[in-house]
Amino acid sequence: MGTRYIPATGPNLGPVKVVRNLRQLKRSVYLDANATTALLPEVYDVMVPYLLGECGNASSSHRHGRQARAALENARQQVAYLLNANDSEIVFTSGGTEADNLAILGAQTEPGAHIITSSIEHHAGLHAVEKLERKGCEATYLPVGANGQVNPVDVFSALRPSTRLISIMLANNETGVLQPAEEIGRIAREHGVLFHTDAVQAAGKVPIDVERIGCDLLSISGHKMHGPQGTGALFVRRGVKLDPMFLGGMQELGRRAGTENIAGIVGFGEAAVLARNGLKDGSLKKLAKLRDALENSVLLEVEDAGVNGSRNERVPNTTNIWFGGIDGPALLAMLDRMGVSVSGGSACNSGACEPSHVLIAMGLTPGRAIRSVRFSLSKQTTAEDVDFAIWQVTEAVGKLREKEATSRATRNGQRHPKACTGPERA
Numbered sequence: 001m002g003t004r005y006i007p008a009t010g011p012n013l014g015p016v017k018v019v020r021n022l023r024q025l026k027r028s029v030y031l032d033a034n035a036t037t038a039l040l041p042e043v044y045d046v047m048v049p050y051l052l053g054e055c056g057n058a059s060s061s062h063r064h065g066r067q068a069r070a071a072l073e074n075a076r077q078q079v080a081y082l083l084n085a086n087d088s089e090i091v092f093t094s095g096g097t098e099a100d101n102l103a104i105l106g107a108q109t110e111p112g113a114h115i116i117t118s119s120i121e122h123h124a125g126l127h128a129v130e131k132l133e134r135k136g137c138e139a140t141y142l143p144v145g146a147n148g149q150v151n152p153v154d155v156f157s158a159l160r161p162s163t164r165l166i167s168i169m170l171a172n173n174e175t176g177v178l179q180p181a182e183e184i185g186r187i188a189r190e191h192g193v194l195f196h197t198d199a200v201q202a203a204g205k206v207p208i209d210v211e212r213i214g215c216d217l218l219s220i221s222g223h224k225m226h227g228p229q230g231t232g233a234l235f236v237r238r239g240v241k242l243d244p245m246f247l248g249g250m251q252e253l254g255r256r257a258g259t260e261n262i263a264g265i266v267g268f269g270e271a272a273v274l275a276r277n278g279l280k281d282g283s284l285k286k287l288a289k290l291r292d293a294l295e296n297s298v299l300l301e302v303e304d305a306g307v308n309g310s311r312n313e314r315v316p317n318t319t320n321i322w323f324g325g326i327d328g329p330a331l332l333a334m335l336d337r338m339g340v341s342v343s344g345g346s347a348c349n350s351g352a353c354e355p356s357h358v359l360i361a362m363g364l365t366p367g368r369a370i371r372s373v374r375f376s377l378s379k380q381t382t383a384e385d386v387d388f389a390i391w392q393v394t395e396a397v398g399k400l401r402e403k404e405a406t407s408r409a410t411r412n413g414q415r416h417p418k419a420c421t422g423p424e425r426a
C-alpha cells in the first residue's frame with residue numbers, strides 16, 4: 001500500500017494511506033465543533049481591514065481611534081442583539097474562560113458567602129469556584145441525573161441565607177444537554193441571588209434571551225460559533241457590580257482593562273449576526289437531522305452502545321455515545337488515523353486516563369466514561385461527512401473488539417497494563 005494526499009475540504013492534514021475500499025477514500029472529517037469551529041468566510045472578510053490597514057486604538061480620540069471605537073461599539077450591538085441584551089451590558093473578553101472567571105471571581109463574594117454550582121460545569125467555572133472556596137467561601141456542587149440535568153428543586157433546597165451566587169451552565173460541552181436555566185433564574189430572582197450561566201456551548205445553537213432566562217451574568221465564546229479564537233463576552237446585567245480581574249485602563253466601562261482586540265471583536269460581532277440569522281433559516285434543523293442520522297446509524301450498526309444523557313433536551317449538534325468492550329483512547333486514536341476527529345470521555349496524560357467528571361457525575365462508571373465519544377457537528381458538516389464517520393466508527397469499533405477478543409484469548413484473561421479499560425458497571 002502506498003500513500004497519497006487526499007484533497008480535503010479543510011486543511012490537508014498529511015498523507016493518508018490508500019485503502020482498497022473506495023468509501024474510505026474520502027478525506028478527514030472534523031466532528032469536534034464543541035472544541036472549536038472554523039472561521040466563516042464572512043467573518044474573515046470583515047476582520048481583514050482591521051488586521052491589515054485600519055490601525056487605531058479605541059481609546060484614542062483622533063480619527064483612527066474613533067474608527068476603532070465605532071467598530072467596537074457596532075460589534076457590541078451585534079453581540080447584545082444575539083442575547084437580547086443592552087449594548088452597555090456586554091463586556092468583551094478573551095473567550096469563554098475569561099468570561100466565566102470574571103463572572104464568578106468578580107461577583108463580589110466575601111469569605112463566608114455561599115455559591116451554588118453543578119458538578120458538570122466546565123473547568124473554567126469549577127476551578128473559579130474552587131478558588132473562592134480557598135478564599136473562605138462555601139460551595140455546593142449539585143448532582144445531575146442520568147439525563148445530565150440539574151434538578152431545579154435541588155437548586156432551591158441548596159439555598160442558604162448566605163447564598164450569593166448560582167453558577168449553572170446553559171448547555172453542557174460534553175453531552176450538549178440543556179439545563180433548566182429559566183427555572184433556576186426564577187429561583188435566583190425570587191431569593192435575590194445572582195445567577196451566572198455559562199452559555200458557551202449554547203450560543204448559536206439555541207435562542208438565548210437573557211430576559212427569559214433571568215440571569216445576571218452570561219458567558220459566551222467567539223470560536224464556538226464560527227468567530228475567531230481569543231474572543232468572548234460576558235453579559236453583565238445593568239446594576240450588577242463586578243470586581244474587574246484585570247487592572248489598568250478604563251476599557252469596557254472599567255470592567256475589563258486592556259486595549260481591545262478590535263479585529264477579533266469585529267469578527268465576533270459578525271459571527272453573532274450569522275448565528276442569529278442561523279436560528280431562523282432552518283440550518284439548526286438540518287444540523288439536528290445530521291446529528292440524529294449519525295447517532296441512529298451508529299446505534300443501529302454497533303451493538304452494545306448507547307447515548308449518554310438526554311436525547312431530547314440538548315443542543316442540535318452534539319451526541320455522546322458509549323461503546324462497550326473497547327479501549328476508549330484506542331478508539332479515538334484509530335478514528336484519528338482513519339480521518340475522523342472526535343473527542344473522548346477521558347483526559348489522558350502519560351498513559352493514565354482520568355474519566356470525564358461530567359459523565360461520572362451522570363452516574364457512569366469510570367470504565368464506561370472512558371469508552372465514550374463526543375461527536376459534535378457544525379453548520380459546515382455535510383451528509384457525506386456523517387456517512388463517512390458512521391462507516392469509520394463501525395469499522396473501528398469492530399476492529400478493536402476483534403483485537404480485544406484475540407488478545408484476551410492469548411493472554412488467558414490477563415489485563416493489558418496500559419489499556420484504558422475499566423468495569424462496565426460499578
Ligand SMILES: Cc1ncc(COP(=O)(O)O)c(C=O)c1O
Pocket residue numbers: 034035094095096097098100122124169171172173198200201221222223231232
Ligand atoms: C461550556 C464551556 N465553557 C467555557 C469554555 C471555555 O471557552 P474558551 O475556549 O473560549 O476559553 C468552554 C470551552 O470548551 C466550554 O465548552
